[in-house]
Amino acid sequence: MQIEEIMLELREQGVIAPHINTWKALSGGTVSTVYALISDGEPTLVVKINDPKTVRFESSYLRAHEGNPLFARVVYIDADYRYFVYTYQPGETEYPRDRKAETLQSLVSEVINRSIPMVDSSDFGYADEPSASWKEFLMLRYQWAQVTIDTRLSSADHKLAQQLIYSTQDQALQYLLHGDCGVHNFLFQQGQLTGVIDPIPTIGEPLYDLIYAYCSSPDQLDTETIQQAVVRMEPKFTIGRDLPREVLIGLxxxxATCILHHPQDIEQYMDAWEYWKKRR
Known part of the structure; x- marks a missing residue:
């Protein structure tokens, strides 16, 4: 759909005022198209266009977190799930690297500890392509990563990652997770975490979102940085979990992601891999 067509629909539905007729394209994900709607020279709403399944799950995730100031508020969902509209979140996408520990602690307190249990669900992994178990989801990610990493890690390292996944708990928690909870999806103001955007709704262990955030930048990948966040987590999210194992799986x-998108960071991640192997 064209943004002009969408704005016409939104006016007809009374979602936006007649004077809102300006928009600007924003950077979106790999398949989404995103526009900010401008009112009095300032962005106020966001229109996100994607395939219907993605729109349905992403908008449902945001609605489940309504009232949390770190998430946008859903304003309108197209009846056919072609797009949805949510409030614009101000903030800078530049991650303050000197505040990683504080960012992770805020994430735990304001997002992860508020994770929503999926009481009636039997699914795990990505909500739009669920797996039968948490371990199966982790193994699917392993298979993708193994091919991508190839010889950048030794066969012993690949086998270690596989064994670590096999040793995860069979009875995993089922909570609604962000699923793409990295610094690239965080917003900041004056160095403080003020927004979390672009979820890929996932069902599973809340610790996964924290490990994902911790591993999403190559700096401060030490035990102290993450321990300061882990101790703030609800005990039910960490009891029986082996932190070095979980971090190694995340790394x-x-x-693999680094090889594809951030090759300049690969050496730091390789150093972190060796560092965490020594802590098993």
Missing amino acids: YYRI
Whole structure:
């Protein structure tokens, strides 16, 4: 759909005022198209266009977190799930690297500890393509990462990652997770975390979102940085979890992502991999 067509629909539905007739394109995900709607020279609403399944799950995730100031508020969802509209969140996308520990602690307190239990669900993993178990979801991610990493890690390292996944708990928690909870999806004002955007709704262990955030930047990948956040988590999210194992699994996935999108960071992630192997 064209944004002009969408804005006409939104006016007809009474979602936006007649004077809102200006928009600007924003950077979106790999398949989404995103526009900010401008009122009095300032962005006020966001229109996000994607495939219907993605629109349905992403808008549902945001609605489940309505009232949390770190998330946008859904204003309108197209009946056919072609797009949805939510409030614009101000903030800078530049991540303050000197505040990683504080960012992770805020994430735990304001997002992860408020994760919503999926009481009636039997699914795990990505909400739009669910797996039968948490371990199966982790193994699907492993298979993708193994091919991507290839010889950048040794066969022993690949086997280690696989064994770590096999050793995860069979009875996993089922909570609604952000799923793409990295610094690239955080907004900041004066160094403080003020927004979390672009979820890929996922069902599983809340610790996954924290590990994802921790591994999403190559700096401060030490035990102290993450421990300061882990101790703030609800005990039910961490009891029986082996932190070095969980971090190594997260780093394995991140090394693959790094090879594809951030090759300049690969050496720091390789150093972190060796660092965490020594802490098993």
